[in-house]
Amino acid sequence: MNDILPEQTPVWQFVESTVRKVLAQYGYQEIRMPIVEQTDLFKRSIGEVTDIVEKEMYTFEDRNGDSLTLRPEGTAGCVRAAEEHGLLFNQTRRLWYTGPMFRHERPQKGRYRQFHQIGVECFGMAGPDIDAELLILTARLWKELGLEGHTRLEINSIGTSEARRAYREALVDYLEQDKAGLDADSQRRLQTNPLRILDSKNPSTRKILEGAPSLDDYLDDESRIHFDRLRELLDAAGINYTVNPALVRGLDYYGKTVFEWITDSLGAQGTVCAGGRYDGLVEQLGGKPTCAVGFAMGVERLILLLETLEVIPDHVNNNADVYVTAMGESAMAPAFALAESLRSALVDRVVVSHCGGGSFKSQMKKADRSAARYAVILGENELANGTVGLKPLRADEPQREVLQSELASVLSEAFKH
Numbered sequence: 053m054n055d056i057l058p059e060q061t062p063v064w065q066f067v068e069s070t071v072r073k074v075l076a077q078y079g080y081q082e083i084r085m086p087i088v089e090q091t092d093l094f095k096r097s098i099g100e101v102t103d104i105v106e107k108e109m110y111t112f113e114d115r116n117g118d119s120l121t122l123r124p125e126g127t128a129g130c131v132r133a134a135e136e137h138g139l140l141f142n143q144t145r146r147l148w149y150t151g152p153m154f155r156h157e158r159p160q161k162g163r164y165r166q167f168h169q170i171g172v173e174c175f176g177m178a179g180p181d182i183d184a185e186l187l188i189l190t191a192r193l194w195k196e197l198g199l200e201g202h203t204r205l206e207i208n209s210i211g212t213s214e215a216r217r218a219y220r221e222a223l224v225d226y227l228e229q230d231k232a233g234l235d236a237d238s239q240r241r242l243q244t245n246p247l248r249i250l251d252s253k254n255p256s257t258r259k260i261l262e263g264a265p266s267l268d269d270y271l272d273d274e275s276r277i278h279f280d281r282l283r284e285l286l287d288a289a290g291i292n293y294t295v296n297p298a299l300v301r302g303l304d305y306y307g308k309t310v311f312e313w314i315t316d317s318l319g320a321q322g323t324v325c326a327g328g329r330y331d332g333l334v335e336q337l338g339g340k341p342t343c344a345v346g347f348a349m350g351v352e353r354l355i356l357l358l359e360t361l362e363v364i365p366d367h368v369n370n371n372a373d374v375y376v377t378a379m380g381e382s383a384m385a386p387a388f389a390l391a392e393s394l395r396s397a398l399v400d401r402v403v404v405s406h407c408g409g410g411s412f413k414s415q416m417k418k419a420d421r422s423a424a425r426y427a428v429i430l431g432e433n434e435l436a437n438g439t440v441g442l443k444p445l446r447a448d449e450p451q452r453e454v455l456q457s458e459l460a461s462v463l464s465e466a467f468k469h
């Protein structure tokens with residue numbers, strides 16, 4: 053679990069504000085859920101025989117003896133909240149949330165025990181149009197973040213649960229013949245969650261999988277039509293993708309469309325966004341049958357990618373724009389008044405007031421360290437004359453005398469260049 057330090061928060065804010073802006077543009081509404089839910093909610097939604105429920109959840113008993121769990125993902129809580137507050141009945145919803153998630157995994161680059169997701173969930177829309185919208189939206193997001201061309205989209209259809217059941221049987225029959233050649237994890241999954249064997253990375257298992265039956269051959273007509281139409285919509289929108297028949301996703305609640313946005317720049321932890329359709333989940337959790345589709349993005353991985361590619365925009369930093377100094381006790385109150393007037397006039401600029409006293413030299417040193425472009429110097433002489441000293445800190449230009457009444461407009465002009 054990581055501390056996110058002041059040097060890192062600007063890039064977090066950049067990602068969060070960009071996502072917020074793009075989602076707002078598409079009419080998505082934010083929902084905020086608790087970080088803790090009843091353990092049972094996750095067991096029933098994610099599935100008993102998934103990695104998350106089997107070995108990754110932070111589960112504890114509270115003082116009432118209830119079993120609670122720190123949320124390992126957001127979909128279950130979002131469905132619970134939406135259902136509980138009547139957001140789903142007879143209506144469509146486009147929701148999003150962001151926040152920490154918790155999984156007890158082996159920590160490594162791009163994989164942490166507390167990590168952050170931005171999740172999007174849409175309810176009440178059955179067709180491939182909303183699937184396509186989610187992918188068009190994410191493509192825009194990559195562009196806005198400067199990641200265009202650095203992520204690729206893989207999609208698949210895993211059909212209805214009946215289609216998957218038939219396929220599962222065929223797959224198990226096939227793999228049983230070569231059981232000894234499978235890795236230990238896959239052998240175990242043969243009984244519990246055989247579809248997950250499809251995305252095994254083990255070379256010997258991969259070799260066996262080459263001859264395995266394909267899920268595609270078991271797809272039901274409805275899922276096939278849905279998938280074909282989705283592909284047409286993506287083609288028309290100019291979204292590139294590849295169909296990956298081995299893409300199954302690890303959570304039980306998915307059906308029909310599944311997708312992942314992957315980067316090749318982060319090694320094994322390359323999935324930055326993953327999701328799909330989960331039409332059965334709301335009913336499974338006790339609600340009325342409600343179509344749903346959504347995705348989750350891993351914020352740490354997105355940030356790692358921005359850093360690796362060195363595409364973080366210059367304006368994303370902690371730098372001050374103006375640093376206002378006050379030389380001597382008598383300059384303190386007027387310096388605050390001046391700084392306030394600058395904040396009113398230059399609303400997008402960071403105006404830092406020097407606090408803590410000190411010599412001219414030490415105040416100028418702090419001004420320099422703030423990375424401000426200008427220091428405003430207010431001492432006894434300037435007070436007497438109604439002026440300030442305006443010192444450019446990043447350019448080889450001399451300090452000049454500016455009337456206090458003109459300072460805001462002088463700075464505003466200066467920041468245009």
Ligand code: ATP
Nearest residue numbers: 157162163164167302323324325326348349350353
């Ligand atoms: P993986 O196959 O990498 O374990 P997953 O299928 O468990 O991923 P999801 O539950 O679909 O992942 O979560 C969606 C996204 O959240 C992932 O694609 C990834 O970007 C991010 N994510 C998942 N687990 C972690 C983690 N432990 N640390 C950081 N990011 C994570």
Ligand code: MG
Nearest residue numbers: 103104157302
């Ligand atoms: Mg995982």
